[in-house]
Amino acid sequence: MIDVYTWATPNGHKVHIMLEECALPYRVVPVDIGSGAQFEQHFLQISPNNKIPAIVDPDGPDGQPMSLFESGAILLYLAGKTGRLLPADVRGKYEVLQWLMFQMGSVGPMLGQAHHFRLYAPEKLPYAIERYTREAQRLYGVINRRLAASTYLGGKDYSIADIAVFPWLRSWKNQGIELSDYPHLKGWFDEIAKRPAVQRGLEVLAQQRQPLTSDKAREVLFGQTAATARPARR
Template identity: 60%
Template sequence: MLDLYAWPTPNAYKVSIMLEEVGIPYNVIPVNIGKGDQFNPEFLKISPNNKMPAIVDPDGPGGKPYSLFESGAILMYLAEKTGQLMPTEMGSRYRVIQWLMFQMGGIGPMMGQANHFQYYAPEKIPYAIDRYVKETGRLFGVVERVLAESEYLAGDYSIADIASFPWMRGYERQGLNIEDFPQVKRWLAAIEARPAVQKGLQLLAEVRRPPSQTMSDDERQILFGELQYQKR
């Protein structure tokens, strides 16, 4: 059984959804990022960048245990391991990879920064909020135009969709009106209706923070303050 080190965040949902889609049994090991579990020496051996998710596959290459961090790399690994959700033909394969990189370099970082400056920064910086919210809207527009001509990002349902879905479903938190993006709305609904996606989104549901609950000063210091550097 594969070990998934995770906390209920969009990046972790990518991996839990993928594992449900391809049918690999897995054991969830919580990494409470608000308490600093990501700095534990045992976890740093698996994920030296002190970020989750990460996996340990007991049946890795050569039949040996294999650890991996970075959600995009994990999606590619699981796709290749199972022969699912990423084509083998070179042209189709790289269409999937380009949209995976689009999420890793665009959707995730921009929505993450928009979220941070709106809800977690100790002071409101209008320029930063405006910058990242507008860029998030621009990226939604890119996806909207692509989905007007394709059912999914790279043609067929793939790891590209699995990567972007957990982030883009949070459009309301960024102040975006989904009615401005009808193709994205259609795409989100189609993915969310998949049974494997519904199961994957239940990852650590029992510890998920309610939207109304604010972050404590200790959690803020661990996640965004000097402590994250001191613990390295």
């Protein structure tokens, strides 16, 4: 059984959904990022960048335990382990991988900044809010144009690229987006939201997550705590 160190965030949801889609048994290990659990030494041994999600698979590729951090790497690992949701042919695989990297390099970081400056920053900075809201709109436009020409992001079949992007778009209102402005994206979004595995994945820890309204939670996530966290010496 795979141990999943996680919380109810877009990056956590990616891995929950993938595990559900692949029908892999897993055990949830909550890492409450609002309370600072991501800086505990046992977690830093698995995820040195103090970010969720991370996994420990007791049955790794060589029969030995395998730990992984970074959600994109975990999606690739689980796709390789199960032979699912990533095409086997070379062209198809790279069609999917480019959109996975698009999520990792653009969608996640830029929409994360939109969330921060629109919702969480202690000072409302018009320049930052406008910059990241406009970047969110641009990214939604990129996805919408792709889905005008392709059933799914990676091609004709549902894949890890769709699993990676979908959770980040669930907070479209917080990103300054009107989903109806992107009809091809909206059709894709609504279809994926109906998938039973997606619905199960989104329920993982959903009841435990609390709004990040306290000063302590904001300091933990956005202050200097991360800069002082150090993995234990081995």
